Amino acid sequence: AQKVTQAQTEISVVEKEDVTLDCVYETRDTTYYLFWYKQPPSGELVFLIRRNSFAEQNELSGRYSWNFQKSTSSFNFTITASQVVDSAVYFCALRTILIQGAQKLVFGQGTRLTINP
């Protein structure tokens, strides 16, 4: 079964602290894709990153970085020097394939991140 677990329901840190959001997944697929989305207070989910299971290097984008560990089935997300604008709910998701090639995303429960000034 495909499953994504985000064990941290809520995290609260002070601005400029580093923070890591955990994501653990389960899949029987040998090739798979993982996603992170951000949901700010406006409600619209914003795509952050897509990662395939066979890439070697970890991802880095400005203050954001992602650590993919196949051995522990984890795809953790770190924000360095957090800012108030990073406050949002963050979702990790795993891609499965539906019929006609439509991509289904299995989402974790989400982590609400609050950055306090």
Add this chain to the structure above:
Amino acid sequence: DVKVTQSSRYLVKRTGEKVFLECVQDMDHENMFWYRQDPGLGLRLIYFSYDVKMKEKGDIPEGYSVSREKKERFSLILESASTNQTSMYLCASSLGASGGAPHEQYFGPGTRLTVT
């Protein structure tokens, strides 16, 4: 710029009413999806469509139906609204499969539905 719009941000309906939630995308995407979002449960797929007039059930289709008469529009219908359908409803769209990496889904702003 990519755009998915939903007809209402907030909606209040009475138990037993028929409810229509509309979603429109302007990206010529083949795939469209309806999710509901509940605290502690994340997003769960209700229905999806991979082409006009084509629809498939997701994980929690009970109590819902959908309609896709035009490529850009995907409607979610609650035949007889119940209080347990109070939730945030999110529409998404994506390009169809191309044999390569999956395309990301683009989401609308959501409709917060309250059934009283």
